[in-house]
Amino acid sequence: MNKILTVILFFFSSSLFSQIELGYQGLIPIHIINFEDPSKEVVIDTTNQQNNWVIGSTNKTFFGQANSLPNAIMTDSVNSYSPNNHSYFDLGFRAWDNSGFPFNMYIQFDHKYETDSLIDGGFITVSYDTGQTWVNVINDSSCVSCYSWPFINSENLYTFNDSLKNGNFGFSGTSDWKTTTFQWIWMLPVAKEIYSDTMIVRFNFISDSIQTNKDGWIIDNINVGFVDLGSSIQEINNQLKVELYPNLTNQYFNYKMEDNDKLESLFITDVKGQIIYSEKNPNKENRIDVSKYPSGIYFVKFSSETRQSISRIVVY
Secondary structure (H helix, E strand, O other), X not given: OOEEOOOOOOOXXXXXXXXXXXXXXXXXXXXXXXXXXXXXXXXXXXXXOOOOEEEEOOOOOOOOOOOOOOOEEEEOOOOOOOOOOEEEEXXXXXXXXXOOOOOEEEEXXXXXXXXXXXXXEEEXXXXXXXXXXXXXXXXXXXXXXXXXXXXXXXXXXXXXXOEOOOOOEOEOOEEEEEEEEEEEEOOOOOOOOEEOOOEEEEXXXXXXXXXXXXXEEEEEEEEEEEEOOOOEOXXXXXXOOEEEEOOEEOOEXXXXXXXXOOOOEEEEEEOOOOEEEEEEOOOXXXXXXXXXXXXXXXXXXXXXXXXXXXXXXXXO
């Protein structure tokens, strides 16, 4: 279920699809999918007998080899993509609450393609309701601080001039290996915050009825991660006011809630979204030992009956 807080600040810019927010530490990968090892995040549509997507190595004329040897995901590893085709594979994530994507997320991948220009090709859609509805990422209006609000931040994504046979905007024609990045910014101070249970990103490939013996689309090295825009979201309107220090520690951190609310829960999660510490009805002020945790980034979530706060800590 989606919960959308009131928008207090809209962020506009005149440039289209050309800027990526790097935050304080650049793009921080959480999932790296290079197709050499099985990945539970990648799900190929096996219900479609005409599905073209396969994982493996290839020596097709245009594809050549994977960008990082030996494997990639592609529209058939031996034959040209088939006519009258609509194939897809999904990336599925728990993208918000208790997850590794704290309000600001990106997807980046290497790819090349050979298709009939403006007819056959690939496009990317996203669903926030477990696949009931889909929107092309280029039309996704959920991004709070995208540089061409309400459209998504991106580099080397297709544009509104790149239409395929079904009217979707997508990749088509001929391209050498390139890296595409797109990004959602769901949190900014005094902006808004969005929650959802799951997120599915779908890579679609479509073709018309004419066989032109082209290779299609090959994708490698999918990185999924987040952007650090600060150590906490305390500045957001209507959030719990919790002081947490130090943010960089190898022993413990202290916290102190400055509101009159009663704390109902405290969770600490790692960047993969796994809960490593939980406490019901915690004290409003305490010290938490983190000395046994592996080095890395963690997120501390405080919740009352109506409000919450999430802060980042780094254990070294």
